[in-house]
Amino acid sequence: MLDAQQAAFRAEGPVSAETRRDRLQRVIDLLVKHNDALCEAMGADFGGRPALFSMMNDVLGSLGSLKHARDKFAEWLPDQPRPSVAPFDNFGATAWVRYQPKGVVGIIGTWNAPLFTLLSPLASVFAAGNRAVLKPSEVAPRTADVLARAVAEFFAPEELTVVTGGPEVAAEFTRQPWNHLVFTGSTAVGRQVMQAAAANLVPVTLELGGKSPVLIGESADIANAAERIAVGKALNSGQLCVAPDTVWVPAAKLEALVQGLQASYARQYPQIAGNADLTPVVNERHFARVESYVADAGARGSRVVMAGDWPSADGASERRMPLRLVIDPPADAEIAVHEIFGPALVLRGYASLADAVAQVNAGERPLALYYFGEDAEEQRWVLDHTLSGGVSINDVTMHPALHDAPFGGVGASGMGHYHGHEGFLEFSHARSVYRHGSHDPRLEWGMLPPYGEHFVQMIRGAVTP
Template sequence: MNIENSHIEEYTSIEQLQDIFASQRAAFNNNIYPKITERIAQLKQLKAAVMNNQEALISAISSDFGHRCADETRISELLTFVEAIDTSIKHIHRWTKPSTRKVSIIFQPASNQVLYQPLGVVGIMVPWNYPLILSLGPLVTALTAGNRVMLKLSEYTPHFNECLTTLLATVFKTDQVAVTTGVADVSTAFSQLPFNHLFFTGSTGVGKLVMKAAAENLTPVTLELGGKSPAIITDNVDMDLAAERICFGKSLNAGQICVAPDYILCPEHKKHEFIEAYKNAFARMYPSIKDNPDYSTIINEAQYLRLQKLIEEAELAGARCTQINPANESFENTRKMPPTIVENASADLGVLTEELFGPILPIVTYNKLEQAIDYVNDRARPLALYLFSLDKGEQAQVSYQTHSGGICINNTITHLAQGDLPFGGVGDSGMGHYHGFEGFQTFSKAKAVHKIGKLNGGKLLYPPYGKSIHQLFYKLFVR
């Protein structure tokens, strides 16, 4: 199948949204518990379609960005997709198997089970920065759980939207998986549909609006937001190692990723060593920027200007902003943006209060590790926390004494690609999980099943009360 030259209608109307939702709900009611073999077949067909059309998907995403490195899409989106779908196929029989739970002697003879049922129709709202994995990742988990799915894609990725819509139509009928597109009014109408679960990835501000809309229907939500993910460097780690791994995570997609290291917490006496190590690491990976196919552009002019304004604000306030430009190139009219390291920024500046979502890297210094921990805990809880330490005591200290959606020790980003680990935020960075078994649980109803037969030991406790058996029961169990 070749989908590169496909063409579809660009936007979904609000009436179409309602019709698609109605058809999916009706289809679900006719097949409330899809067979596991049916789900596995769907997942395998989806994987085959994506793998057979990966070049078209890569090209479409690059077109939407102006340029995005093909290898970055393979590493950060396709690899993660394969890991997610292979994990689901491998474990689906174990995940869906009813689990046996203990029955107290009081209620014997009886049995207890937890049965995982599909919720129904799931809505998934997708951002622009990683449109493939942030649409297909939750889609895989929702399908594994047996649901019908409506995807709302970002208006900022029209080429990808067209490509994915055509691809999914070769695998699914619209009453199983449907793609919807459109601007703000369609997004609003989408979030107002009475889904059985609504999954949103995006900014904290928009997440609040989505949750408010979902509340009108008592629709449960999963919010995958962002925030300012810190990278803590301690005294006992090799600085070249830390700088290289932070540079890799920060430079992916030019920093346009929700789990990118947002700022550095570095010992005061090691700040300059880190800066030099970071410059060297970036120059090794990207000896040039302007025409380098390995380095991605900022998605659009609005995002580019937002990032430039943050740097200008910091400079006007007296912060030191150092651009890393190994080949001394000019980037006029390119939307290619080199990394900028920011030192001595005051805590109220945008570079330290806003999620950066770009190649700006502020450095905050500390003298004792406890100060770094306090700095993190005094702020909104981040989606990710990165710790660079080879000391097991420090690793435990930071892991237990800070809150974040996830923690990655001595690396960046790669925790996101672990198919059997849950992924999700906490507080301002979101709520709920997907990936792995926890993701399967998100899109399932854990139904309690308590069953008894003809024998009923509980009958001994029926009224009239005051019998000796009641007194014995209270003496043995109500104490």
């Protein structure tokens, strides 16, 4: 597939604006036609994921990226004039930067957002004029199959195609000589992907994750912060790469936050078992993983508070969990070390915000950081003294919805980005072009061998501070 796409890319030559717009529109049309089947498949893969959430997160999220790229990419295409080389610019020499597609891009998606992590980066890939091969997660096989059939209906395989299969296929996928490779997933697997890509010097975009912190300032409205955090953490039952993971709150306000989170979560989900609005944990392995994190913290003496009722044995078999609040676990507890990626949340009281920021900065740089507060100076201080992929202020999980701003990580949470103009640039080669002017003065100015003293002095005179 890669060979066929690369051959077709070379044969095509320049990729016109009309072709790029048509490809973007066909992905849009694909989603519009098959959205119900795709949402049904996502629901089946999760064992009961709400169709409404799949529609909001994966279908509408992808459509937003695709439509923005379709409507804006023409503004990003023109060559950019740049200053030329002195003194040749005085004789008509010019320069510019030309943005050209790289070729064929491989995109590896995730199970937690099985459409968005494929089609949102694809919007930037197509806007830049590339072709693509998609590799959906094997943890969401029904969604992968529906998507593969839908793509085959709208695209020739030389333009866009889907490869399905398990970890062995994914590993082989990463070893191919792509012109660019996109991977969304865990930091640990991201390292493996980057290592495999390095064998062919393939540039990578890695959208990973991390323990996205929430910093609650003294000026924050605790009730509002609890509401927004509970709403954001409940999305996909915390199975989002930007889900809040650890909340830092003034110690004196920790109990108020606990009560606020419990009340807000209970309003959203008055019961857990059989609640069609609550996304199950995706499979037994991940259910057991989240349970083990909470149990480990409890065994180490941490206080664990329930937000929402614990379902009966029959309810637990649905893999629907209440939100557990784990308060001040030891630094070496499993839940304090690993990204939770499920319906549990760490709460930590702090004596000073500076101490909380210092502890956040002592860890890996996260994909998202959240700040709650009305103190403009404190807000500015937090932004100046932290680094994360993106930030939401007085809310959580919202900045990835910015279609005209880059989405991506930094350090252990990833590299590169997609969305908007920055996504177009990510998948384009910025090619510098110099065009000589009508006259070359070097011979008459003594700038060619044999060099004279006049030219020596000219060069020495150019060495200035």
